[in-house]
Amino acid sequence: MAKNFTKRSEDYSKWYNELVVKADLAESSGVRGCMVIKPYGFAIWEKMQQELDRMFKETGHSNAYFPLFIPKSYLSKEAEHVDGFAKECAVVTHYRLKNSDDGKNVIVDPDAKLEEELIVRPTSETIIWDTYKGWIQSYRDLPILVNQWANVVRWEMRTRLFLRTSEFLWQEGHTAHASKQEAIDETEQMIEVYARFAEDFMAMPVIKGLKSDNERFAGALETYCIEALMQDGKALQAGTSHFLGQNFAKAFDVKFTTKEGKKEYVWATSWGVSTRLMGALVMTHSDDNGLVLPPKLAPYQVVIIPIYKGKEQLLKLSKKALKIKKQLEKIGITVKYDDRDTHKPGWKFSEYEFKGVPLRIAIGPRDLENDTVELARRDTLEKNTVSTSSLCEKITNLLQEIQESLLIKAKKYRDNNTHHAKDWNHFKELIEKDSGFIYAHWDGSAETEQKIKEETKATIRCIPLNNNLENGKCIFSDKNSSQKVIFSKAY
Secondary structure, three states, X not given: OOOOOOOOOOOHHHHHHHHHHHXXXXXXXXXXXXXXXXXXXXXXXXXXXXXXXXXXXXXXXXXXXXXXXXXXXXXXXXXHHHHHHHHHOEXXXXXXXXXXXXXXXXXXXXXXXXXXXXXXXXXXXXXXHHHHHHHOOEHHHOOEEEEEEEEEEOOOOOOEOOOEOOEEEEEEEEEEEOOXXXXXXXXXXXXXXXXXXXXXXXXXXXXXXXXXXXXXXXXXXXXXXXXXXXXXXXXXXEEEEEEEEOHHHHHOOOEEEOOOOOEXXXXXXXEEEEOHHHHHHHHHHXXXXXXOOOHHHOOOOEEEEEOOOHHHHHHHHHHHHHHHHHHHHHOOOOEEEOOOOOOOHHHHHHHHHHOOOOEEEEEXXXXXXXXXXXXXXXXXXXXXXXEXXXXXXXXXXXXXXXXXHHHHHHHHHHHHOEEEOOOHHXXXXXHHHOOOEEEEEOOOOHHHHHHHHHHHOOEEEEEEOOOOEEEEEOOOOOOXXXXXXXXXXXO
């Protein structure tokens, strides 16, 4: 399957696009800017969902569902918020179609115009806070800790599978609190959850930080983020958590009665990750042979392939293979046994290597005689002959080793591509050469940030949490600076 496959060094963008399609993760659809997530790709997303959902529930959150459509007037209530999404909103203006007069086409019925246009949700803060108004009267009703798994629409002009599409899948948490500190604690807790998920399950190292004013979520007082570095030296924002203050509570007049009998506005947060994580997963670990998956997120962690001639051999091998499969599944390992007679073993080897299955077991007639199998790792492409008596223990240890080694490898890449800019010329040189994460002094002004972006296409990815304070001079303006921030080109 890796034949005629573009190498990363030749064209990274083309490599990514080809990999997503050829590995059966997703494909473009007949609808402009939208994608079809194929079963294999969706199986990975489901694994992500399951783990994240478990983590959300462990932190006290419950799932709910809110409408896809938002009345335009709701968005008008939070000026900064609507300004941030205005250019990306899809608008429903009519509710009925009819046949054209010649009967050859379907047209919009001009008499079916909506009294108020509906916005297809780009995010759900407005509809949710309109709902919370009916849920919240007293301090006894707080906190509200709700998450929603949903699709959203943001009308993108330049799309790319998983990374940027007009419709995408995500989760969005929306919480309501009685105090400012409680809301801040929630915001910080959820960015920690995202960081832990990224490193423990995706084997993707991230930096936790705060967004600059220019990069902050529309309507938020503070946006926390996790930033990851892809193999082409570009940064990818992998998750965000927003402290919304009382902005949405004031916009929708959501007040509660305190223990002291006073009326106060509620404090809010929102937080989310999306199918963009799929793109991050691909670009963090995959290589010129195809997809590389961390075992914790692989749809199946082991594939067993028989090598045989004739039905008689296949029956004997299948008996042994299915016994191994059962033993592995008993200890919680997901296994696929591929006994299709429509494809040769070599073709299957290439297919599963390209799809990133962590471990491959090959079993032939000689293996039956010797009570062994051939065990191949996807990450290193190493092959070893292993006795079936120690196979379960060997595979358990290897899966853990692969998971850990992928994270170590990704951390090493990030560290090797993290630089400190001495001055403006050095900064431009670093950005032009291979980007990566660049620590540099910044004077804190939006104007300077914008000028740097215009000249280099680099943006402030984050102001790292627990950042070391060190006096210096802004690389662009030469004004005083109290700390370095992280710049990079980004997806």
